[in-house]
Amino acid sequence: MEPFNQPDLSVHLGKVQLANPVLTASGTCGYSMELRDFVDLTRLGGFITKSITLEPRPGNPPQRTCETHSGMLNAIGLANVGLELFCEEKIPLLQRLPVPVFVNVAGKTIEEYVAVASRLYGLEPVRGLELNVSCPNVREGGMTFGKDPRLLAELVRAVRKACPDTLLIVKLTPNVTDITLLARAAVDAGADVLSLVNTFTGMAIDIETRKPVLGNRVGGLSGPAIKPIALYLVHQVYQAVAKPAGIPLIGLGGITCSHDALEFILAGATAVSVGTAVLVRPSCLVQIIDGIQTYLIRYRCKKVTEIIGSLQ
Amino acid sequence: MGNSIGQTPKMPRRGEFTARVADQIHLGDGNNSLLLALAGQPADCLAQAKAGQFIQVACRDLNDFRQTDPLLRRPFSIAGISKNYQQLRPHSDAKPAGFEGLFLEIIYRVLGPGTAWLSRQKAGDSINLLGPLGNGFSLPGDPNEKVILIGGGVGLPPLYFLADQLSQAGFTNLLGFAGARTKSHFETAANLAKLPSDPLIPAAVLEPFARSKTDAILATEDRSIGFPGSIVQALEMFLQKRSDWNQARIYTCGPKGMLKAVADLARRHNLAGQVCMENYMSCGIGLCQSCVVAVKTAAAEPDGTAGKYKLVCSNGPVFDMEKIIWD
Ligand SMILES: Cc1cc2nc3c(=O)[nH]c(=O)nc-3n(C[C@H](O)[C@H](O)[C@H](O)COP(=O)(O)OP(=O)(O)OC[C@H]3O[C@@H](n4cnc5c(N)ncnc54)[C@H](O)[C@@H]3O)c2cc1C
Ligand SMILES: Cc1cc2nc3c(=O)[nH]c(=O)nc-3n(C[C@H](O)[C@H](O)[C@H](O)COP(=O)(O)O)c2cc1C
Ligand code: FES
Numbered sequence: 001m002e003p004f005n006q007p008d009l010s011v012h013l014g015k016v017q018l019a020n021p022v023l024t025a026s027g028t029c030g031y032s033m034e035l036r037d038f039v040d041l042t043r044l045g046g047f048i049t050k051s052i053t054l055e056p057r058p059g060n061p062p063q064r065t066c067e068t069h070s071g072m073l074n075a076i077g078l079a080n081v082g083l084e085l086f087c088e089e090k091i092p093l094l095q096r097l098p099v100p101v102f103v104n105v106a107g108k109t110i111e112e113y114v115a116v117a118s119r120l121y122g123l124e125p126v127r128g129l130e131l132n133v134s135c136p137n138v139r140e141g142g143m144t145f146g147k148d149p150r151l152l153a154e155l156v157r158a159v160r161k162a163c164p165d166t167l168l169i170v171k172l173t174p175n176v177t178d179i180t181l182l183a184r185a186a187v188d189a190g191a192d193v194l195s196l197v198n199t200f201t202g203m204a205i206d207i208e209t210r211k212p213v214l215g216n217r218v219g220g221l222s223g224p225a226i227k228p229i230a231l232y233l234v235h236q237v238y239q240a241v242a243k244p245a246g247i248p249l250i251g252l253g254g255i256t257c258s259h260d261a262l263e264f265i266l267a268g269a270t271a272v273s274v275g276t277a278v279l280v281r282p283s284c285l286v287q288i289i290d291g292i293q294t295y296l297i298r299y300r301c302k303k304v305t306e307i308i309g310s311l312q
Numbered sequence: 313m314g315n316s317i318g319q320t321p322k323m324p325r326r327g328e329f330t331a332r333v334a335d336q337i338h339l340g341d342g343n344n345s346l347l348l349a350l351a352g353q354p355a356d357c358l359a360q361a362k363a364g365q366f367i368q369v370a371c372r373d374l375n376d377f378r379q380t381d382p383l384l385r386r387p388f389s390i391a392g393i394s395k396n397y398q399q400l401r402p403h404s405d406a407k408p409a410g411f412e413g414l415f416l417e418i419i420y421r422v423l424g425p426g427t428a429w430l431s432r433q434k435a436g437d438s439i440n441l442l443g444p445l446g447n448g449f450s451l452p453g454d455p456n457e458k459v460i461l462i463g464g465g466v467g468l469p470p471l472y473f474l475a476d477q478l479s480q481a482g483f484t485n486l487l488g489f490a491g492a493r494t495k496s497h498f499e500t501a502a503n504l505a506k507l508p509s510d511p512l513i514p515a516a517v518l519e520p521f522a523r524s525k526t527d528a529i530l531a532t533e534d535r536s537i538g539f540p541g542s543i544v545q546a547l548e549m550f551l552q553k554r555s556d557w558n559q560a561r562i563y564t565c566g567p568k569g570m571l572k573a574v575a576d577l578a579r580r581h582n583l584a585g586q587v588c589m590e591n592y593m594s595c596g597i598g599l600c601q602s603c604v605v606a607v608k609t610a611a612a613e614p615d616g617t618a619g620k621y622k623l624v625c626s627n628g629p630v631f632d633m634e635k636i637i638w639d
Contacts, residue, residue: 027600034598034626037326038442058621065594065602070380072594079601079621224380257377279595280385281374281440283328 007296008303009289011045011270013248014167014192016100016127018045018271021304022261022289025252025275026051026104026130026171027076031090032097038282043289044099045271049090051106051132054115056082061215066204071225071254072276073202075216078106078135083116091123100127102169108138110155114162121163128167131159134175134198134220146173146198149185160190169250172196172237179233180240187245195250195273196237197230223276227254231263238268238309256284258291265292268309326444329354333437334397334411335404340499341492342422343466344431345391347400348439351413359414361390362448363474364565364588364630367418368596370440371426386426387593387625389565390444391469392417392476392520402523403500408435419469445596446629449474449563449586455482458560460585461526462489462574464543465497467566468520470588474563475524487514487557488521488528489550491543491570495536502530504537511539512550544573551581561585562633572638585633591624598626606637 009020023046029035032047041047059079066073081090086103094101103126107113113131120126133146133155140148145155156170170186172179174197183194199220204213212218230253242249251269255261256277264272277284292304301307331348339345350358368385392400393416397407400417422431433439449470452459459478461471468490478486492498501519507530508515514527521528530538531546539546551558562585564574571587578585594602604621605628622628 028595030599037324038328038597059601059604062602062604063592064604065592065600067382067384067594070383072383074594074600074602076601079604223383256380259377276383279600280370280383281328282597 005297007293007301008305009293009296011248011305011308013128013169013250013271016167018100020045020289021265021269021271021292022285023102023250023271023273024048024278024285025273026132028275028278031093033093035278035282039285042098043286045289046100046102046127047094047097048102048130048273049094049104050080051078051104052080052083052086052116053078053106054083054112056080056085063213063215066213066219068202068204068221069225071221071223073204073214073219073221074199075214075219077216083119087119087123091125095125097125101125102128102130102167104130104132104171106132106135108135110137110158113155114158117159117166118162121166128169128192129159129163130169130171130195131155132171132198134171134173144173144175146182147176149181152182153185153189156186156189156191167192169193169195171198173198174230174233174253175201180236183237183241187241187247191247193248193250194237194242195252197226197233197253200226200229222254224254224256227260230254231267234264234269235267235311242268243309255288258288258295261288261292262295262307265304265308266311268311270308324357325360326442327354327357328440328442329357331416331439331441332411333433333435333439334415335401335408335435336431336433337500339419339497339501341494341497343419343497344422345417345419346430346433348416348418348441349411349413350416355414358393358416358444359395361393361444363390363477364448364470365390365444365446366596366629367416367441367443368445368593369418369426369430371429374440382425382429384594385442385596386430387445387590387596388418388420389470389588390416390473391419392473399523402519410436419466419472421466442597446625447627449588449630451478451481451483452561456485457483458485458487458557459483460487460489460547460557460560460562461521462491462543462547462562462564464491464566464570465493467564467570467588467590470565471563472520472524475521475526479524479526484525486524486526487560488518488526489531489543489547490518490521490528491531491533491546491566494532494534497532498530498537507538512546512553542570542573544570544577547574548577558583564588564633565590575633575636575638578633586630587633587636589624589629589631589636591629593625596625598623605631607631607635608637
């Protein structure tokens with residue numbers, strides 16, 4: 001077989017191997033079944049679920065999303081079925097997915113995160129946990145876990161202790177002054193992988209009613225509009241933290257095509273997640289995988305790992 | 313169903329398809345009818361669509377990655393489906409050449425960037441869509457039942473399709489109530505010469521209903537034609553006059569205020585029915601949780617609320633009328 005026609009797309013997130021570097025992003029891909037008529041899920045590198053919380057959450061009042069120039073705002077409010085129903089109804093469906101599954105976990109207190117993480121620990125088919133730390137901590141005056149290095153470290157340590165050998169991904173919020181401080185705090189506290197970025201806080205106003213468009217007033221911006229900023233943050237974290245510490249990154253924010261995904265990989269991401277673009281066209285996930293392969297063939301690379309962080 | 317995940321089922325219920333524009337006509341008051349042509353497996357799949365289901369249309373070229381606006385797809389109800397071009401375009405002389413398979417109609421009002429883009433598409437242009445999505449109306453069990461279809465503005469298209477499916481299922485007692493802002497909304501579709509002098513007398517005045525043997529009553533808010541006022545008032549007065557219709561099943565689609573008024577009326581008159589909701593959507597396929605509507609549940613929910621959010625795109629857009637919590 002011609003080696004250059006079959007480049008090796010597999011990558012490792014810690015001890016978990018992915019067949020290729022393309023994952024779904026949390027909250028934009030449901031629990032997988034929703035997508036199956038629109039994309040061949042067996043092709044994915046991995047699947048990341050919607051955030052799961054200890055109790056079911058109805059979510060924010062509508063309007064929950066709003067389109068912006070090349071992007072969208074969302075304030076879903078972590079609407080999800082809750083841990084028990086997730087284990088009962090969604091886990092059996094995820095078991096049928098022949099790709100690694102990562103469950104995204106959110107909470108209002110450290111105890112909540114730990115309770116969810118412990119219940120999911122070792123459960124088939126969960127290959128790892130992704131901590132959504134863009135949530136306010138109700139015990140600490142609403143301070144977002146992911147904005148305070150001390151709080152973040154405390155959270156990561158607590159989950160690490162409860163789940164000693166699970167793959168622990170910490171998903172960073174970009175709404176901070178220096179993201180490398182948070183990245184370092186997470187790694188020092190035991191994170192195996194960092195994913196970045198979550199959404200950028202933003203808002204939209206209806207000038208006729210003079211009210212915010214979103215029921216929650218503010219929301220998170222995602223989609224192509226954020227890509228250059230997300231890419232820069234991945235670049236920063238790779239150079240300052242991930243590369244020296246040997247920690248893999250999952251890059252995301254505005255990826256819609258293989259060109260975008262390759263930019264993140266060149267900047268240092270071992271894998272990428274696709275969110276908003278999947279809402280528009282689920283099949284873009286497969287196009288991205290195929291496009292990465294074509295690129296590797298064009299540059300006669302035997303493995304995708306050759307190009308990770310190969311920015312000149 | 314029962315396919316294991318990832319396997320491509322033989323005949324998928326729905327999917328991502330490319331359709332071609334067969335033609336597009338102006339209907340008046342900023343409304344257009346777009347006729348899409350589908351062939352092969354996409355046609356087989358969409359041929360199964362039920363009234364009330366919708367499609368998610370990409371209002372840009374998805375393969376040009378520099379085009380990112382409008383970012384999200386736009387949802388449109390299916391207004392009609394037929395293998396026969398003439399059924400959807402009774403006034404056109406001939407089928408445009410080069411289109412075989414299935415024709416799917418959407419009727420839309422030009423409002424913003426998405427619908428403006430759609431209005432610029434010409435015969436032969438490609439349109440990427442997801443569909444058919446959501447759950448359609450459920451038809452009454454007995455074809456002798458009387459059925460009222462009441463809609464306003466861009467809520468009318470799914471009811472045109474419903475009239476077609478009811479009539480094909482053997483229903484003969486169908487009555488349409490069509491509301492609009494002004495007369496020009498009905499410019500091309502209505503045969504205004506046939507309009508009875510009493511606006512509450514049903515007649516074969518509205519072509520998309522008339523082709524399914526459904527008489528209609530019209531109302532305009534600016535009082536320019538038909539019943540002067542809201543279509544719900546027209547229905548209320550009609551039911552007072554015509555006790556033979558006071559067991560009718562009601563199907564409705566339109567702006568939220570109108571749907572609420574119809575649901576109120578149905579409750580007061582003890583009529584059962586279904587609403588087709590048109591909430592703001594981002595994905596249309598159950599991924600993002602944007603499109604929620606509060607529905608009543610049997611018991612109070614664990615969070616203390618009396619109801620529960622349901623997804624309009626996947627649990628609906630059709631719901632039993634009495635289940636919706638309107639405020
Ligand atoms: C299930 C469903 C079926 C629909 N069927 C039809 C149809 O058959 N024909 C039709 O003309 N329209 C229909 N709509 C509404 C249609 O999707 C919107 O009019 C369209 O998305 C507007 O896009 P735009 O880019 O042109 O305008 P935008 O700039 O996106 O919006 C223009 C204006 O329309 C309002 N609007 C946007 N989306 C919606 C919505 N979902 N419901 C109500 N108002 C909205 C906005 O608030 C704004 O004021 C349907 C909506 C849903 C959810
Ligand atoms: C509708 C919506 C819901 C989301 N829900 C979650 C969530 O539950 N948990 C989470 O960690 N991130 C959530 N996100 C953030 C995405 O996972 C992702 O970080 C962000 O959207 C940037 O990537 P994108 O531009 O590819 O969408 C959500 C994003 C959107 C648009
Ligand atoms: S529109 Fe995304 S879940 Fe309904």
